[in-house]
Amino acid sequence: MTDLHLVVGGLLTRDPVLAPLLLNYATALQWAQTPAPSSIVPSWAADERPGAPDGGELFTVEAHASRDTPHPHRYLDTVLDTVHAVLTRGPVGVERLADVDVPDIGGGTVSRAATWALAPVAADVLGRPAAGYRPSGAVSSNR
Numbered sequence: 001m002t003d004l005h006l007v008v009g010g011l012l013t014r015d016p017v018l019a020p021l022l023l024n025y026a027t028a029l030q031w032a033q034t035p036a037p038s039s040i041v042p043s044w045a046a047d048e049r050p051g052a053p054d055g056g057e058l059f060t061v062e063a064h065a066s067r068d069t070p071h072p073h074r075y076l077d078t079v080l081d082t083v084h085a086v087l088t089r090g091p092v093g094v095e096r097l098a099d100v101d102v103p104d105i106g107g108g109t110v111s112r113a114a115t116w117a118l119a120p121v122a123a124d125v126l127g128r129p130a131a132g133y134r135p136s137g138a139v140s141s142n143r
Helices: 003-013 016-031 074-087
Strands: 037-047 057-066 092-101 110-118
Touching: 003 016, 003 037, 003 074, 003 092, 003 110, 016 037, 016 074, 057 074, 074 092, 074 110
Parallel strands: none
Antiparallel strands: 037 057, 057 110, 092 110
C-alpha cells in the first residue's frame, strides 16, 4: 500500500457519508458476498496514460444503491460527487475522468462508477504528519 492509498483511505473514512458506505463494502468482503446494496467499492490501477505524473494512480469508485432508494441514479451521482469533494480537500492532485454506468449486480441493486487520476502534489507531502500532530509521549502545552 502506498502513501497515496493511505491518504485517500484516511480522507474517505473520515467523511460521515462515505465511511458507512466503505464499512458496508468491508463487511461484504469479510463474508465473501457481493457488494452491499448501499456501498462504495474502491480500486486502484497504475496511471499509464501518456504524460501521467510520477507516482500517479487511477482511483475508481463503484457506488451501489438499492433500486428501492428514491431516485437511485441521483443518489449515486451525489455519492460520487461527495467522493470528488473529499479528494479535492486532500494533499493530492485530482483530475476526475469519465463516469460510467456499470452492470447491475442482481438483487435489486444499481451502480455507477467514476475514476480519478491522483498524484502527490509535492515530494514528501504524503509522508509528513498532519499539522498539529504530536507523536505519542509528546508533552502537551495544556499542562
